[in-house]
Amino acid sequence: MRWVTHFLSATLSLSTLTRADPTWPNQIDELEEIMYQVQGYRSRQFGGTVIPCSSQASGPGRHNAAEWLRAAFHDMATTTIAGGPRRGGLDGSLQFEITSSDNIGPAFNTTLKFMADYYTSRSSIADLLALGVYYSVRSCGGPVVPFASGRIDAKQAGPIGVPLPQNTAFTFGQQFQRMGFDQTEMIQVVACGHTIGGVHENEFPQIVPIGSTENGEAPMDSTVAVFDNKVVTEYIAGNTTNPMVVGPSIRATRNSDFKVFNVDGNVTVRAMAEPETFSSVCATVLRKMIEVVPDEVVLTDPIQPYAVKPVDMQLTLNPGATTLQLSGLIRVRTTNFAGDSAESVLLTYKDRSGGNNCGTRGCTYTATVLGATQGFDDTFVWFPINLEIPASSGISSFTLTVNMASGTSETYDNNGNSYPIQDAILMQKPQSCLLQGKLDIVAAVRNDLNGSVPVNLHLSYKTPVADPNRPVPTLNDETVEMTRGNCVGLYTFYTASYEGLGDLDYATKIDVVAGTGESASRDAFNAASDIGANCVTFDAPPPSLCSRPVDPDPPVETSTSVTVTPTVTSPGTMTSTAAAETPYHRPTLGNFTLVGCNTEPTVAGARALAGASYVYDGMTLESCMTNCTGFYYWGTEYGRECYCGNKLHASSTNVTLDECNMVCSGDETEYCGAGDRLELYVTTGPIPTPTGTLAIKPTVTPYLRVGCYEELPSRALTGGVFPSNEMTLELCASNCDGFTYFGTEYGRECYCGQFIDARSNVTDDADCNMPCAGDETEYCGGSDRLEMYRLINPPTSTSMMPTPTVVPTHKPTVPPYAFQGCWN
Ligand SMILES: *[C@@H]1O[C@H](CO)[C@@H](O)[C@H](O)[C@H]1NC(C)=O
Ligand SMILES: *[C@@H]1O[C@H](CO)[C@@H](O)[C@H](O)[C@H]1NC(C)=O
Ligand SMILES: *[C@@H]1O[C@H](CO)[C@@H](O)[C@H](O)[C@H]1NC(C)=O
Ligand SMILES: *[C@@H]1O[C@H](CO)[C@@H](O)[C@H](O)[C@H]1NC(C)=O
Ligand SMILES: *[C@@H]1O[C@H](CO)[C@@H](O)[C@H](O)[C@H]1NC(C)=O
Ligand SMILES: *[C@@H]1O[C@H](CO)[C@@H](O)[C@H](O)[C@H]1NC(C)=O
Ligand SMILES: *[C@@H]1O[C@H](CO)[C@@H](O)[C@H](O)[C@H]1NC(C)=O
Ligand SMILES: CC(=O)N[C@H]1CO[C@H](CO)[C@@H](O)[C@@H]1O
Numbered sequence: 001m002r003w004v005t006h007f008l009s010a011t012l013s014l015s016t017l018t019r020a021d022p023t024w025p026n027q028i029d030e031l032e033e034i035m036y037q038v039q040g041y042r043s044r045q046f047g048g049t050v051i052p053c054s055s056q057a058s059g060p061g062r063h064n065a066a067e068w069l070r071a072a073f074h075d076m077a078t079t080t081i082a083g084g085p086r087r088g089g090l091d092g093s094l095q096f097e098i099t100s101s102d103n104i105g106p107a108f109n110t111t112l113k114f115m116a117d118y119y120t121s122r123s124s125i126a127d128l129l130a131l132g133v134y135y136s137v138r139s140c141g142g143p144v145v146p147f148a149s150g151r152i153d154a155k156q157a158g159p160i161g162v163p164l165p166q167n168t169a170f171t172f173g174q175q176f177q178r179m180g181f182d183q184t185e186m187i188q189v190v191a192c193g194h195t196i197g198g199v200h201e202n203e204f205p206q207i208v209p210i211g212s213t214e215n216g217e218a219p220m221d222s223t224v225a226v227f228d229n230k231v232v233t234e235y236i237a238g239n240t241t242n243p244m245v246v247g248p249s250i251r252a253t254r255n256s257d258f259k260v261f262n263v264d265g266n267v268t269v270r271a272m273a274e275p276e277t278f279s280s281v282c283a284t285v286l287r288k289m290i291e292v293v294p295d296e297v298v299l300t301d302p303i304q305p306y307a308v309k310p311v312d313m314q315l316t317l318n319p320g321a322t323t324l325q326l327s328g329l330i331r332v333r334t335t336n337f338a339g340d341s342a343e344s345v346l347l348t349y350k351d352r353s354g355g356n357n358c359g360t361r362g363c364t365y366t367a368t369v370l371g372a373t374q375g376f377d378d379t380f381v382w383f384p385i386n387l388e389i390p391a392s393s394g395i396s397s398f399t400l401t402v403n404m405a406s407g408t409s410e411t412y413d414n415n416g417n418s419y420p421i422q423d424a425i426l427m428q429k430p431q432s433c434l435l436q437g438k439l440d441i442v443a444a445v446r447n448d449l450n451g452s453v454p455v456n457l458h459l460s461y462k463t464p465v466a467d468p469n470r471p472v473p474t475l476n477d478e479t480v481e482m483t484r485g486n487c488v489g490l491y492t493f494y495t496a497s498y499e500g501l502g503d504l505d506y507a508t509k510i511d512v513v514a515g516t517g518e519s520a521s522r523d524a525f526n527a528a529s530d531i532g533a534n535c536v537t538f539d540a541p542p543p544s545l546c547s548r549p550v551d552p553d554p555p556v557e558t559s560t561s562v563t564v565t566p567t568v569t570s571p572g573t574m575t576s577t578a579a580a581e582t583p584y585h586r587p588t589l590g591n592f593t594l595v596g597c598n599t600e601p602t603v604a605g606a607r608a609l610a611g612a613s614y615v616y617d618g619m620t621l622e623s624c625m626t627n628c629t630g631f632y633y634w635g636t637e638y639g640r641e642c643y644c645g646n647k648l649h650a651s652s653t654n655v656t657l658d659e660c661n662m663v664c665s666g667d668e669t670e671y672c673g674a675g676d677r678l679e680l681y682v683t684t685g686p687i688p689t690p691t692g693t694l695a696i697k698p699t700v701t702p703y704l705r706v707g708c709y710e711e712l713p714s715r716a717l718t719g720g721v722f723p724s725n726e727m728t729l730e731l732c733a734s735n736c737d738g739f740t741y742f743g744t745e746y747g748r749e750c751y752c753g754q755f756i757d758a759r760s761n762v763t764d765d766a767d768c769n770m771p772c773a774g775d776e777t778e779y780c781g782g783s784d785r786l787e788m789y790r791l792i793n794p795p796t797s798t799s800m801m802p803t804p805t806v807v808p809t810h811k812p813t814v815p816p817y818a819f820q821g822c823w824n
Contacts, residue, residue, distance in 0.1 A: 041371025053140035061217030066197020092125035126151030142227030146302035192282035229278035319539035321489030352394030424521035537587035597660035609645030636672035708768035716760035717753030743786035
């Protein structure tokens with residue numbers, strides 16, 4: 001088993017039993033999530049190309065895990081000490097150096113391009129390269145390389161100076177000394193760095209002659225995709241095939257591994273021959289390698305997983321402005337729970353002034369488990385929070401109590417600080433939108449701050465560099481002053497727009513900030529990718545309800561600001577006394593939001609919504625909504641028709657809202673479409689349950705739902721197949737007894753596996769929309785979509801990662817014979 005707990009990781013997990021979590025929120029939060037949410041629900045997918053270790057996602061013979069390890073070394077290797085302060089080191093300068101003679105081959109380009117997607121103001125390229133060492137080594141069955149963060153990226157290329165195979169042993173010694181490694185450590189770095197992957201023909205033909213290998217790569221030991229001690233034991237035994245020890249490299253004086261290993265008479269490599277020693281030496285020396293940083297960098301403590309962590313917490317002002325919605329997730333680490341499991345999380349909050357005035361619902365909320373995630377050495381489960389809070393009393397902090405199935409519980413208070421949540425400034429995601437590089441941001445600012453402090457929008461956005469040899473985009477900062485708009489209840493809206501974000505607009509991170517310096521309130525690091533293309537109008541109460549009437553003048557619209565009511569008018573934002581009499585398009589209604597005005601299909605006989613229909617006088621939007629209970633979409637047409645459906649016909653298109661110009665027969669203040677024009681609404685809530693009971697099942701004991709996954713031509717789960725016309729989740733779970741995963745698909749298919757193929761991604765729950773053939777109240781995936789479940793407590797040392805397998809290859813030579821192909 002390659003996933004057995006290694007010496008060092010065992011030591012680490014012991015120490016984590018008593019360790020306190022960092023105080024949340026913390027600068028390490030982003031990297032912590034990338035590091036530990038490896039597979040399953042809300043996986044950050046950073047392991048995409050390096051799990052399993054044998055992955056050759058970039059082409060035959062290219063082991064991405066080995067490429068990641070080399071990329072960190074190459075970045076680090078150009079350190080200068082020159083008697084003065086240490087410069088360079090692991091500083092991300094590789095992004096400016098991929099055409100350097102030091103860095104031949106496509107590996108560095110590929111690695112940086114992959115990692116660039118994770119580059120943010122809270123995750124530097126240098127930190128990602130260092131984290132890549134943890135990922136690649138652990139994915140290959142090696143030890144835990146402790147990962148601390150805080151590296152700062154260089155702004156330009158550094159000097160050259162990566163050791164080259166033709167160097168002499170003396171030069172190698174000097175180069176490593178410059179990086180801060182003595183002779184023993186030099187040998188250790190080379191051995192640990194060369195236990196996975198190989199040397200490529202294209203880059204080093206004098207070491208590996210062109211055409212001499214099956215796939216372009218000559219491995220450095222007999223286990224090319226396992227982080228083990230074979231690179232040294234085979235060298236010592238004299239039967240190594242390492243092309244940098246034996247073969248043509250000797251005559252070309254490019255047998256650099258021999259030169260390095262032999263420099264102390266093989267003493268160091270011999271000392272690494274035991275697997276445990278190899279593992280612990282590599283953990284130490286690779287940590288040292290990624291911690292070669294300039295003097296000005298202060299690294300954090302090594303990042304450990306939180307025991308309990310709030311993730312993506314967001315506070316939003318609800319339509320009507322009388323309540324706030326707190327949404328997000330609580331992630332609970334289950335690694336040490338043994339047979340027990342976390343059943344629920346109780347969130348207890350304090351109101352705005354630190355008291356217990358929380359309105360009629362009280363100050364608590366109980367969340368039940370939603371999904372599960374695995375790291376290399378950890379497991380986690382998630383508890384979704386969706387809590388309505390009176391705007392009048394607000395929220396300032398919360399504590400969390402984890403209740404276990406066994407009846408015990410533990411309370412977490414963020415190291416005595418409670419988990420802070422501010423309600424002074426809220427980014428309003430529904431009212432904000434992003435379309436073709438243009439971001440319109442709406443924030444709600446509590447009225448006691450309004451006007452007394454500046455309100456700013458900070459953007460951190462990426463722009464690609466025109467030079468194709470610069471794989472990492474530039475990270476830019478922009479601050480835009482936000483414009484004050486309407487007051488609604490206790491809050492006042494502020495708006496700002498920013499254009500020209502370009503193709504990487506979705507990668508923008510957004511902060512809205514009220515005030516300056518230490519005392520500022522901020523809603524920070526919001527992902528633009530979470531913002532929709534349409535700004536949804538805020539359903540506001542009449543202006544008289546503004547608790548602190550602030551603005552005697554009507555709000556002024558400027559071309560640079562979005563108004564809270566961009567396309568539709570609502571009485572709440574009008575000052576006219578006749579407003580309530582004027583028909584207008586309702587932007588939201590109950591759990592539905594206006595899509596727009598849609599055409600009926602051009603196909604004869606077809607309907608835009610084909611689920612159900614009603615015709616009567618007295619039609620209102622509300623009555624149609626009630627008629628269509630359980631459907632995803634509904635719409636009114638011709639003043640007195642109502643249609644429901646779960647799918648919108650593909651040829652129904654969105655036209656301008658003024659084409660839906662007939663008022664409802666039952667309410668002259670509402671529009672009910674027009675001839676062949678549907679006033680169309682879509683649910684904002686969970687997937688509806690057409691039969692009344694069809695719903696996502698979070699648990700099928702002992703399994704837990706991990707999401708809706710894409711099917712692959714080669715199958716995402718490969719352990720077993722059990723189709724049945726009586727398929728239910730329970731049936732599939734029992735068919736898959738003994739497997740870590742099961743998934744149902746297309747209503748009647750059932751698949752089992754010990755792991756999910758890393759190429760299968762989690763996708764929208766809405767795609768898993770087929771009821772089970774044997775139970776109409778359960779979902780059994782969809783077309784090419786798997787309703788995926790994982791054991792709540794998977795067996796510990798067998799991880800969900802596939803056991804690294806050595807891909808069989810045709811041996812070019814079995815001396816004295818040479819391979820002649822496959823004959824009939
Ligand atoms: C190399 O030799 C050692 C010792 O004789 C042996 O145990 C090992 O299996 C050999 N390895 C290979 C790849 O031939
Ligand atoms: C070190 O080991 C290699 C490989 O077995 C051998 O060729 C070399 O002679 C050894 N060096 C010394 C100084 O014994
Ligand atoms: C890096 O990749 C880009 C394509 O994404 C390519 O145009 C460029 O030539 C590559 N550069 C190197 C040095 O491989
Ligand atoms: C919205 O959906 C929730 C959850 O399904 C339900 O409890 C609530 O009654 C709905 N609200 C309206 C106005 O229909
Ligand atoms: C649809 O709504 C109308 C108006 O409320 C009601 O009279 C009628 O019974 C409803 N029909 C169904 C099938 O729900
Ligand atoms: C549909 O039309 C409405 C009104 O014209 C517009 O606000 C909205 O952006 C359109 N939606 C899409 C998805 O194009
Ligand atoms: C999963 O996502 C990756 C990265 O976005 C993509 O390359 C891959 O094609 C996706 N897999 C499938 C099956 O669509
Ligand atoms: C409560 C409060 O600070 N209200 C202020 C809102 O902004 C207007 C304009 O700046 C001020 O006049 C109010 O005093």
